[in-house]
Amino acid sequence: MKREHNYPIGTPGKPWGDEEKAQWLAQTTIKRSYQQEVVSKIQALETDFDLFQYGALSYDVDKYPLLAIKTRNWDSSKPVVLVTGGVHGYETSGVHGALQFAATKAAQYSDRFNIVIAPCVSPWGYEVINRWNPNTVDPNRSFFADSPSEEAANLMKMVASLDGEVLVHIDLHETTDTDELEFRPAREARDGNLYIEDGVPDGFYTVGDTENPQPAFQKAIIDSVRKVTHIAPPDADGNIIGSPVQQEGVINYPLKALSLCNGMTDCTYGTTTEVYPDSDRATPAQCNDAQVAAITGALDYVIEQLG
Template sequence: MKREHNYPIGTPGKPWGDEEKAQWLAQTTIKRSYLEEVVPKINALTADFDLLQYGALSYDVEKYPLFAIKTRNWDNNKPVVLVTGGVHGYETSGVHGALQFAETQAAQYSDSFNIVIAPCVSPWGYEVINRWNPNTVDPNRSFYADSPSEEADNLMKMVNGLEGEILVHIDLHETTDSDELEFRPAREARDGKVFIEDGVPDGFYTVGDTENPQPEFQKAIIDSVRKVTHIAPPDADGNIIGSPVQQEGVINYPLKSLSLCNGITDCRYGTTTEVYPDSDRVTPEQCNDAQVAAINGALDYVMKQLG
């Protein structure tokens, strides 16, 4: 039987007010440095890419500049590939997998595509290893007009300013044990709901768009990633995180109606990757490699479709 849990902040059944949100923020701590771990890797790419600072978070504009990396010789006749990482800053391989792809793989696709990579959309979340921003807002449910998330708002403005058709969007994420142990309980407490435990899938999977699922595209990603890490099986009900499995390692969400990052464009080919870093069968390096393999599988498939 699935158990119910009460979160240590707030009153069960009552949504948080300003006092509870302040209590939550007060118990967060800086655990790693965006300026030391991420920004130097971004700056190291400037010999081969154009670097765009598309904003900074008001929590500390000096500590949290927002960067995108763009392939040079932008050609409006080529389709655009958008890669986003760190929308949930705590999902480490999303950030470092995006940077690894830029460093090791992007050049081979630059003849066919304009590529723009936003490797760490939520640098405050990266530092405190959390899903939310300081205002208890989840950026990956906040991609809509007048967003309450600075992270989402800055990214949308950057993307809207890009020239050319965005054909592909790959949003790099992780599903972690802490989703079940911390982040989902906190969310339900914030919203005055009861948290009932579910489970964390052991392995990699993708999330496609219910309105535009592109099953062969998703399959190409799964086939590429399985060379690096294992693919998540369905649970006893045939689901992954509560959604029906459409094919091996693939579920679909209504991306736009949920205000998810992968729904911010009208791209033909979109996917959200989900690496499982807490498995005893993988290393951090394999998690980064899985993100790179996902991007490679996606772009190899699209190149074949373009002929």
């Protein structure tokens, strides 16, 4: 039987006000360094890529610059590939998988694509290991005009400024045990809803677009990743995180309707990856490798389609 859960902040059934949000923020702590673990790795790529800053978070503009990586010799005749990581800052392999792709694979695809990588969209969330920003806003539900999320708003502005239309967008995420232990209970408490636990899928899966599912593209990603780590099976109801499985390891969401990062462009090929870092069957290195395999599998497929 699934358990109900009352979050320690707020009154059950009552949405949070400013007092509860301040109480939540007060209990967050810095657990790791964006500058040391992320910025330093981005800067190490400056000999091979064009690095640029596309904004800074007002929480601390010096500490939280928003940085991106571009392949050199940008050519408006080539398709644009967008790779995003750390939209949810706590999802570690999303950040470090994007950085690993930049360091080891991106140059191999630069003859066919213009590639731009935003490896850590939510650096405050990275440091405190949280899904939200300091205002209890989920950046990955905030990709719309007049967004309440600085993280989302800055990324959208940067992408809109690119020379060329985005053909491929790969958004790197994780599904963790803390989704059920902390983040979903916090969300339901914030919104005044009752939390009822769900399961966490053991393995990798992708989220496609209900309006543009591209099943062969998603399958190519799954087939690439299965060489690195295991694919999440459906639950007893044939679902992954409450959504019907469309094919092995693939579910679909209405990305634009939910204001998700992967719905912010009109790309032909889009996917959200989901790695499970808490599995006994996966190491941190495998999680990063899985993200890289997802990107390369996606790009290899698109190259085949372009001919």
